[in-house]
Amino acid sequence: MYLRRKVDAFLDEWKSAGSRKPLIIKGSRQIGKTESILHFADANYENIIEINFVRDEKYKGIISDGYSAADIIKNISLIDPSKKFVPGKTLIFFDEITEFPEISTSLKFFCTDGRFDVICSGSMLGVNYKRIESNSVGYKTDYEMFSMDFEEFLWAKGYGNDTVENLLAHMKGLAPFGELEMNTFHALFLDYNILGGMPAVVAEYIERSTFEGSLDTQKQLIAGYKEDIRKYASGIDQTRIINVFNRVAPQLARENKKFQISKVASGARFRDYRGCAEWLADAGMVNICYCMEFPELPLGGNYEPDTFKLYFADTGLLVSMLDDESQEDLRANKNLGVYKGALFENMVGEALIKQGYKLYYYRKEDSTLEADFFIRSAVSLIPIEVKAKSGRAKSLKTLIASERYPDIRYGIKLSKNNIGHKGGIYTFPYFCAFLLKRFMANFRAEEEAEG
16 A cells, blocks of 8 residues: 655656756655655666665675776676666665665766666665765755655545645635534544554554554554664663653653753763754654744744754654553543643644754743744744643733844744634644645735734
């Protein structure tokens, strides 16, 4: 069962380009990279040369005579003479190149040779990508792939592009959804976040129409992540990185979600754990949300690198890390319990990352003033508040109204409520979070026009 992915359209565009550089598809483990690449290859090439450097270590010898396309093709053929190289009709797929980053040096030679298309992929690429980048800079194209987003989940459930366009049209027109639409998409969105976007989990759910087996699959994925940490992290860092990974869920359940190293292990000091969160983020396991020093533009140069929140890169994996009682209550009764705030924030943070945003938040230490996330338009800094419960967005109103924050003219609230606009706050249901970038593309807020 192949699940339609957004990378499908990118691969088609890459193939149709007149001059194609070798392509590197990055992303964490088990998000569907290999399956998507082979699905594309089957539809577009007569010959597919798949080399997996984990499964077939013997192919690490193909650079013994050098990195030229001719030498590598010769040596592949020596190992397996059944592989056929037909110019213009052959895709060479180097998989799991994290195990053999040396192959990236060959990409510039394949690029200038031009007879064969080349795609590289592998889990954990982010951890040692600088080496791969330095070997192939200027001679390759990069694509970052994630687990399935809500749009891809809707496709898996049988909804088409028209459904997504209808959701976006409601947002652009600030037109409230009908009761049936609200109930349907809220239910679908909650199912999606319980499951997460790992294709293996979603496929089981689609085939069975139940959550049966989803938790076991998620826990296998978590075990695989921890094994990757042990394999790719060196020395004592292995234990420290796993300690940080294990504490993400419990720390998100706290009111103040700032990640505290002192809570990771007895006697833990920040200097000993420096770089652990970044390692997990490079591996695609977590998303880092940095605290802004002050809510003003620019976003990128205005944050505290040692003050941050950690979210799971896939909310379904956060769910699988909850205690057993919370697991059962969530799957059986859709009761989010004490993790409600954490889950909804993780959902939104994940959606923002998958749209290309970076994550920033603000919390004033001496008051209750805070904002969960920020995005920006051409002229405005836009705070986003994620409301787990119904109620007033007090911090959002203060940020908009105060003269201390001139870059903030309006804000966005994501909650279980319908679409609305009042007092500079644009309200959207949670399930619209994956469309924020498309909504912002042609949106001009009233508050900006007034300025």
